[in-house]
Amino acid sequence: MHAEKEIHFRDAAAKALLDPQLRANFRRAMDGLIAKRLAQFPDPRDLQDLRDLSTAIRSRSLLCLPELLEQLEASCAKNGIKVHWAETCEQANQLILGILQAKGAKTLVKGKSMVSEEMHLNAFLESKGIEALESDLGEYIIQLDGETPSHIIMPAIHKNKDQIARQFSQKIKDAKYTEDVDELTAMARKVLRQKFLDADAGLSGVNFAVAETGTLCLVENEGNGRMSTHVPPLHIAVMGLEKVVARLEDVAPLYAILTRSATGQAVSTYFNLITGPRGEGEKDGPQEVHLVILDNGRSRIYADPQLRATLRCIRCGACMNHCPVYTRVGGHAYEAVYPGPIGKILTPQMEGVGVRHDLIHGSSLCGACGEVCPVEIPIPEILVRLRREATHEDMGSTVVGKGTGRTASEDWAWRLWAGVLKRPALYRVATWFATRFGKALPASAPLIRNWTQSRTKPVPARRSLSERMRAEGVSHE
Amino acid sequence: MSSPNPSAPDSRTAILGRLRAAGDSGPLPALDTAVLERRQWDPAERVTRLRKGMEAVHTEFLDAKSDTWPAVIRVFCEREGLKNLLYGPTSEAGSALAAAWAPEGPQLKPYDRPVEAFKQELFGDIDAGFTGTVGGVAETGGLLLMPGPAEPRLMSLVPPVHIALLRASTIQDSFWSAVKALGWGRALPPNALMISGPSKTADIEQTLAYGVHGPKRLIVVLVDDLK
Amino acid sequence: MNGTKPKKVYFYGTCLVDLFFPDAGMAGIQLLRRAGVEVVFPEGQTCCGQPAFNCGYWEEARDVARTQVALFPEDLPVILPSGSCAGMMKVHYPELFHGQPDEAKVRAFSARVYELTQFLVDVLDVKLQDLGEPVKVTWHSSCHAVRDLGLKGEPQALIGQLSNVELAPLAREYECCGFGGTFSVRHPEVSGAMVADKIADATATGASVVLSTDGGCLMNVNGALEAKSSKLKVQHIAEFLWERTRAR
Incomplete structure (x- = not known):
């Protein structure tokens, strides 16, 4: 029972490694982000206290999730925000299309939203004749090239300014070629300002939704989020159902740790709290605000007490910034909406552990991700859990594709491994042979061949430690 | 408002049903907010911290007194060659500014119509917007704003320069303490926000560029009212 | 204890x-x-x-x-x-x-x-006396020693006790060397890129020996160095400490 159409991270990663420009772009960017984050947490005690508090807040939110979602819906309704529920991306897309069509909207300007990437909303709307334009500068850059984000916070991080300069000069009307970042930014500003002005609707994600007050919190630096949510007459927000927290007070520490972990900023330029459409007497702001709450597999993840921790994520991206694998292969090699360590645990849970078996194993389990995660998601532990799920269908879980990564050869290998190692006498014989004849193993033997791509073949010592200790003949018991 | 979501009630029931079926697992963990409570400074230190934090992200400060701030703004507008300044005529800060404003030189423009009748002018012809604030945040630097009928949302966003009036006495220790002090946790207007500097991006090679979508400059007129 | x-x-x-x-x-x-x-x-x-x-x-x-x-x-x-x-x-x-x-x-x-x-x-609070020739070494911290066990500089403290040993800081010391057990053979390209960077950083320190406390890291880094015919050697910290402090 093997998974169909397994996606091989190894192949895409190997290809990415051959691009020196890509590797240089990521290395430089990640080194910078690591240093900036570190500078934001000079006191390890403060950092740990803030992580503990943030983790507790997110855990509490998840424990009360159904109640909080209902409370959020009621609070939003009181504020005039219309709430919609979608089990699948397809449903969410249809809901949004319906809202847009009801208002006769033909153009949608978007603030940054990873959930909308998850839904492939842009392609869907384009197919229905509605223009969906990304306005976050990074998202705008990749949309011009028909690419997907390579990082959840910095979507165009794989590109350098020469590449962007070429792209702008070719794709923006009347644009001249320049590598000056201020000039490039000014070009995008000019194009997008007109789009904000003309757009029939705006779409945004949600960083935190506050149940008690019915407030949608948006974190951003550029102001495109405010433009998208305040200028057009219609604002649609989309969020994963895990984004809700109980009180606005709870948002303060989450916000503090989010910006510091993500980009090493103590504070973002804007922290925007939206609690309703244009109010009585207000002269601007959207006339309608809609909130689409998306499940897309989250409620299934929620059902598992260990895997539920995945939903604590506040999408800061620190795990990818610190990941030695991500740093080398970049985001596109993951062939998934969410790359990096969080993607490595989220994607297989959404798509199936069998089709993503290779991705689940694409980690050295070094633990850097878990160490920096602001909400202490045990990413390495969850990876190991998913490795178990991929090869065992009898774990009693709700994991998609469980057992479909199982192969007879791997089963056999581990049985053999245990068979030898649980029998010290057998192990003794095996090591005796290894120490005497290990040298003779050909470097082209399976697995050894992979090892020797970058290294010499390991040669066992002439006598093992156990053998020498036996010869010493003392202190044995 | 018609409801264009045919499958919504079913989805809602199904999603909440699945979440409920999962059951909770364990008691609610305690919230230890000591790390937030440690963030305390005396009023003068708050001013210093706020200023340092905001200047680090290119916010500019103009020092003023309770009776001089309209003149300070005027001098700034003249110096920078701003031809007009958008203000909210019925807001406290806006009406005080208007009362002290001389008719010649930079023009005060009232934001007194719905945006539908004002969009082109707002995006095309306004040099700067002036707003009050409801406080500041010392820990990280930041201004707290509550846009509304008297001070529309786009005043602090669309014009290339945003001038904000901040009274030193209203600066809170942190965003957390501000939420409590302003009662935002109980009730919020349709829009409230924190602003720490001019609009910026680092999406091109991690190089900071200011003024990507929102204001290119943020000017804080800091009124020293601590004594 | x-x-x-x-x-x-x-x-x-x-x-x-x-x-x-x-x-x-x-x-x-x-x-x-x-x-x-x-x-x-x-x-x-x-x-x-x-x-x-x-x-x-x-x-x-x-x-x-x-x-x-x-x-x-x-x-x-x-x-x-x-x-x-x-x-x-x-x-x-x-x-x-x-x-x-x-x-x-x-x-x-x-x-x-x-x-x-x-x-x-x-626990033992050992005191070491260096009897070896002057040497420059660098330290590769094992991910699991630091992140699972919470080692807080114990190996460096031991090296620091040796008067003739200069400990050169390794750039990105806390980054994984790319071993990761089966990862090294399931994802040999990424693993190989990681260890290539690790030995480049180690070589840049100018040290003659890379020390570590983990068999996997040692085997990985050693194999990569040998494949490049590097003069840089790896050694387990215990062996290094013992060789330099034992009476001859």
Whole structure:
């Protein structure tokens, strides 16, 4: 029972490694982000206290999730925000299309939203004749090239300014070629300002939704989020159902740790709290605000007490910034909406552990991700859990594709491994042979061949430690 | 408002049903907010911290007194060659500014119509917007704003320069303490926000560029009212 | 240990040290003995079970782990010359045996596990006298020693005691060398890129030896250096410390 159409991270990663420009772009960017984050947490005690508090807040939110979602819906309704529920991306897309069509909207300007990437909303709307334009500068850059984000916070991080300069000069009307970042930014500003002005609707994600007050919190630096949510007459927000927290007070520490972990900023330029459409007497702001709450597999993840921790994520991206694998292969090699360590645990849970078996194993389990995660998601532990799920269908879980990564050869290998190692006498014989004849193993033997791509073949010592200790003949018991 | 979501009630029931079926697992963990409570400074230190934090992200400060701030703004507008300044005529800060404003030189423009009748002018012809604030945040630097009928949302966003009036006495220790002090946790207007500097991006090679979508400059007129 | 230094400890060699770095194991034992501790090396040691555990084959891992736990019945510290194997036994055994009939027994065992340098510094408070020639070394911290076990500079403190040794800081010291057990053969390209960067950083320090406390890292970095015919050598910290401080 093997998974169909397994996606091989190894192949895409190997290809990415051959691009020196890509590797240089990521290395430089990640080194910078690591240093900036570190500078934001000079006191390890403060950092740990803030992580503990943030983790507790997110855990509490998840424990009360159904109640909080209902409370959020009621609070939003009181504020005039219309709430919609979608089990699948397809449903969410249809809901949004319906809202847009009801208002006769033909153009949608978007603030940054990873959930909308998850839904492939842009392609869907384009197919229905509605223009969906990304306005976050990074998202705008990749949309011009028909690419997907390579990082959840910095979507165009794989590109350098020469590449962007070429792209702008070719794709923006009347644009001249320049590598000056201020000039490039000014070009995008000019194009997008007109789009904000003309757009029939705006779409945004949600960083935190506050149940008690019915407030949608948006974190951003550029102001495109405010433009998208305040200028057009219609604002649609989309969020994963895990984004809700109980009180606005709870948002303060989450916000503090989010910006510091993500980009090493103590504070973002804007922290925007939206609690309703244009109010009585207000002269601007959207006339309608809609909130689409998306499940897309989250409620299934929620059902598992260990895997539920995945939903604590506040999408800061620190795990990818610190990941030695991500740093080398970049985001596109993951062939998934969410790359990096969080993607490595989220994607297989959404798509199936069998089709993503290779991705689940694409980690050295070094633990850097878990160490920096602001909400202490045990990413390495969850990876190991998913490795178990991929090869065992009898774990009693709700994991998609469980057992479909199982192969007879791997089963056999581990049985053999245990068979030898649980029998010290057998192990003794095996090591005796290894120490005497290990040298003779050909470097082209399976697995050894992979090892020797970058290294010499390991040669066992002439006598093992156990053998020498036996010869010493003392202190044995 | 018609409801264009045919499958919504079913989805809602199904999603909440699945979440409920999962059951909770364990008691609610305690919230230890000591790390937030440690963030305390005396009023003068708050001013210093706020200023340092905001200047680090290119916010500019103009020092003023309770009776001089309209003149300070005027001098700034003249110096920078701003031809007009958008203000909210019925807001406290806006009406005080208007009362002290001389008719010649930079023009005060009232934001007194719905945006539908004002969009082109707002995006095309306004040099700067002036707003009050409801406080500041010392820990990280930041201004707290509550846009509304008297001070529309786009005043602090669309014009290339945003001038904000901040009274030193209203600066809170942190965003957390501000939420409590302003009662935002109980009730919020349709829009409230924190602003720490001019609009910026680092999406091109991690190089900071200011003024990507929102204001290119943020000017804080800091009124020293601590004594 | 309640402040008193134990008189007797168990030594667990680990499979990689057993087979590839026996000198490091011997050196670790000698360092303990010189500190006045009797070292018991039970027969029947094979592997802590980490490879199967990490790959999701927990039943197989448990089968092996059980035979190993049974070798250490007495209430004595268990010392390992490897960060990741110590991490496995100390931190992950309780996970592996969660809900098993012998969970309590395994937990009691796990509580007695120490990585060698941690034990030398934190428990034995050893003092070293350097008898070697001047040398420049660099330190590669094992991910599991730091992140699972929470080592807080114990190896560096030991190196720091050696008057003729200069410790050159390794750029991105806390970044993984790319070993990761089966990761190195399942994803050889990424793993290879990681170790290539690691040896480039190590070479840039100008040191003549890279030290580490983990058999996996040593094997990986050594293999990559040899493939490049580098002059830079790797050595297990126990072997390095013992060679420089033993009376000749």
